[in-house]
Amino acid sequence: MTSTPSHPVAARNWASNLTYAAATVVAPRSLDELAEVVRTSARVKALGSRHCFNTIADTDGVHILSSELPAEISIDPGRRIVRASAGLRYGDLAPVLHRERWALANLASLPHISLAGAVATGTHGSGDAVTSLAAAVAGLELLTADGELLTVRRGDPGFEGFVVSLGALGIVTALELDIVPAFEVAQTVYERLPLEAVLDDLDAVTGLGYSVSMFHTWREPDVVDQLWVKRRADAVGALPDEVLGAAKAAVTRHPLPDVSAESCTDQLGAPGPWFARLPHFKLEFTPSNGDELQSEFLVPRRHAVAAIRELRGLAGAVAPLLQVCELRTVAGDDLWLSPAYGTDVLGLHFTWRPDQPGVERLLPAIESALEPLGARPHWGKLFTLDGAAERMPRLYPRWNDFGALRRRLDPRGVFGNGFLARLGL
Template identity: 55%
Template sequence: MTIERNWAGNLVYRASAAPHPESVEDLRALFGRGGPVRMLGSRHCFNDIADTTGSLIALDRMPQIFEVSPERDAVRVSGGLRYGDIAPLLEEQGLALANLASLPHISVAGAVATGTHGSGDGIGSLASAVRAITLMTAAGETVSLARGDEGFAGAVVSLGALGAVVDLTLDVEPSYQVAQHVLEHPSWAAILADLDAVTGAGTSVSVFSTWQRTDVADQIWIKQRVPQTRADAAERRSAREDLVASLGATAAEGKRHPILGVDPEACTEQEGVAGPWYQRLPHFKLEFTPSAGAEIQSEYLVPRVDAVAAVEAVRSLADRIAPLLLVNEIRTVRADDLWLSSSSGTDAVGLHFTWKPDEAAVRALLPEIEQALPASARPHWGKVFTLDGAEVRSRYPRWDDFAALAATYDPERRFVNPYLERLGL
């Protein structure tokens, strides 16, 4: 067996086998062998959420499903597909997803199970687009749940605790165009004085900072759906110019990478050049190796009402953070009702850290950040955090309901690994 590493290379999985089933029957037969199992997506998690000493099963070789509903408002896809695989197919159909993450390289099932998100005041996490899901339990039983069914809201962001996600049905809408602009050196004081105005300036907005300076951020990326009329376009342009002036910022002259000084070739097009939704909403193009290479990632999401306090907490630790940091990204997510979503029950603001590949130093610093952040902060399930499991559980009102659901789907605890044990499952 080839030993599997995660995408960042900071984790070697301990699995005794790493099979790639090619059919539902193959998957059922693998489960029938007994022993611990976990599912592996595109390996973009930075912690041991997918780790196991048993079989680490990837669904990337399963038959590909891509079925648009007769009403053209949904698409059913196989869980092992990546967003970058299904997006062009949707575009060919004149359809689109409402949101995408920074990377199109991630698998649909893995992203949904970990509550991964893109950015936008009016846009939910990737999991919020799921209207139906098909699971195979460790007993080989197939279970289908649809939005509104009992247990559905707990089964979507599942941390891989319920079974293998065979397929998902996602909400879609008519295709649209997006243009992307980058502002440089905006004032932090102005950003925090009216954060709503900043994050509401586009369909998707990200604030980037290396925290080398605490008076200005590095960049603001604004991704905006292209307006339908010239009058709307003129109004948007005027509003953007007003925002630039109010923040003391300047419009970037040329293409930029989120990390200062890095070649932006891998990034999606900027400078207001309109293009299809799936070629603008992510920060990075599918055909390039994503991001900066070896790195560690952490993220904490706080309710919107705690956002300014959270940013101020990070700013107060800038001198501790900056030496280890590649870039910090701040973005927003609309509330949903999924039990383990980091935006469950609240509009949220995410503080995402891309760290230099020094995990020991990062783990030594994270308790300081976690202590400084508001007590409402929820860590991203697939990234590095050090909060105690009991403390994490306490930040999810439906945790006990989820634990009961997991016990029902996996009574033999075959999907439970050390990561889930630390959380109390």
Template identity: 45%
Template sequence: MKRKTFIKTTAAFAAATTINPLASCKLDKKKMSEDLPLEPVRKNWAGNYTYKAKNLYEPKTAEEVQELIKELKAQKALGSKHCFNNIADSPINQISTKHLNGVIDLDEENMTVTVGAGAKYGDFAPELHERGYALHNLASLPHISVAGACATATHGSGVNNGNLATGVAAIELVNGNGEIIVLKRGDEAFNGAVVNLGALGIITKMTLDIQRTFDVRQDVFQELPLESLKENFNDILSGGYSVSLFTDWQNQKISQVWVKRRTDEKVKDLGDEYFGAKAATRNLHPITELSAVNCTDQMGVPGPWYDRLPHFKMGFTPSSGEELQSEFFVPKDQALDAILALEKKRDLISPQLMITEIRTIAADDYWMSPCYQQDCVAIHFTWKQNPEEVGALVTMIEEELEPFQFRPHWGKIFNVDPKVLSSRYSKFSDFLALAKKHDPDGKFKNDYLNKNLYQA
């Protein structure tokens, strides 16, 4: 089998896992009491949620994860802290995956790359490109961990692109019994285990599909008339490998259209107009008034996939921005009606809104994915950090989207009744059975899962 290793990233990872593989656990054994003093305050990246877990552990190997899971009671994996709710919190213990971050193996014959669960896409994408390979897509921010992104069905855009989890070929996890379990595409439980919401165990390794590397050009257009969106909805969203619409819901217009196209495919010059929107004359931030210095290059300048598919540069580490986020998936064939329903509420939405992004995601077969067996359009809201006002707006938006059988993003803010939510997942009971199999003692249960899964 033809394989190459990523020398620069793997060397440090190997050192951490072979020189003294149980060192950190031996140190932590003395501290494994669940009555320890509180650790320093931990917040998510946006600062809107403070984790309640009393203890934080930082294992460096799967074996250390096994030991922790066997010894501890209630526990939860903590990734890159990019969720806006309590999905990654625990009543007592959090187990960070940040040291499980190396690139482990590049398998050129099977066209896969295996990484530690805590690896962030931005950490290994440039070197993957240098080796001549690419992933199928990236989210708008490249700073999120692989395991966390896939567990919550996080996505990029593109009518033919599934969410990031659809690029997973295999996962390694430690279940509630402390057993290392490997599941591969085609295995009976695989489709239930990838988008797992942290209910099955702690992911330690993931194998991702790769393809030959490619460049992307990014063209941005401004002020798309709403009437044009109505008349050309599918054509507008199909105009590139990845297309995003940004709107503040004002003036009967879509503020910006970002069209990302692969240069290894036949692409024509879009000219100065895109379905009535005018070509931008400079790089833009999704919120037009803000500086674009941290945004990926636009103006049709080609660049590698990892530096164009995200909206923001990998060298830019997002600070704890004062914002909230919510996102709702609706069937693609009903999406225009859903957008128009929300547009009628623009005067209520606007005062608390920073920006809305609209993207497409192709169907998949993962049981708990919002795109399970249906092509979707995701309507994403970045809000000002006013929890009470935003909470009321989220409820209003959910009421407007009720006729479209919406599904919320698992890692963002939503208020939908758990019984209603569970009814929208045909494999819901199968997923509960799978969670029970891998976590028989409920070690990975937390307030989030108890509310949204186990009491549904």
């Protein structure tokens, strides 16, 4: 096992808006070494692809890197399950599945994120009928505070509390994920949709494809800049030439205005493998230069139009700090701390300019507008922690059950940190 107090890989998160506080960084080479670190440490956190914008993964104790642990990908065709090491990126897993003619039902915008980190924070892709990445978890292997491995699977008592865990229950070492037969997707972009027409029939717009995203800079509040439709190649019928008067883009587009689309997955209606179309960005490119911050709030689908109208009312304050806002849908699930728990949702995702003080000043206004509509924050992105301990039990019906599960699994608070404390955990 290697150990250093100032490991350069772990010093900062991807966006460089956070310097980690860990006193020590270790990279275990085996599960036995990992267990020994956990058993002998007062505070421990696993560190994945570092694509979180807040301190959810921070610790003042030991940061654990998974880069040296043995990698595993094992497909069980009979159960339609793949078992994979938790530290792998989705972009590493997807081509292996595709070679064996299997797929995951959905992927996030970036294939660069780790399995465990995405699942623990409820990260998602898009699609009216497609659930979050976490909802694909059929089982997981967890190293608990006593250094023992615990395996839980769908159907076990309390399983729904283990999946979106915020890193509070232990170190996830492996995941079992549902798989489906491989499929192809074609991606088409439409430009400049009238917002009011979209809101008049939001279901028709989000139902155009398997996965649909709208991008809005809010510089022209009444115009949606782009509509990205990802449609299965085996879908019946063809996409229209226009959507609400908006024509198909004649060239490939990046979600941000005037930015090269070289890093984006192929568009213009050309079909390709699921893993080369469902993300917005290609694995072989760095996602961006990191000069951004992110927030996201997910509202019940029944309040989607009202939420967008609330955001329209804040456009003047939002636009100066914003790079782009993405609107997309996620199907509901039964995972206790999933932002889509118990309801289909619309995600309102903000990619901000790298002005954290400005963003933090603006967030309370956005949250005040959206929380009466039941908005839940994405766990890995920026949101207001003041008062969170009072808000979360109102937003998550199983919040107290999760708290009890955490106390049972981690009585000495090995996996705790300041972020969890401010949530009331």
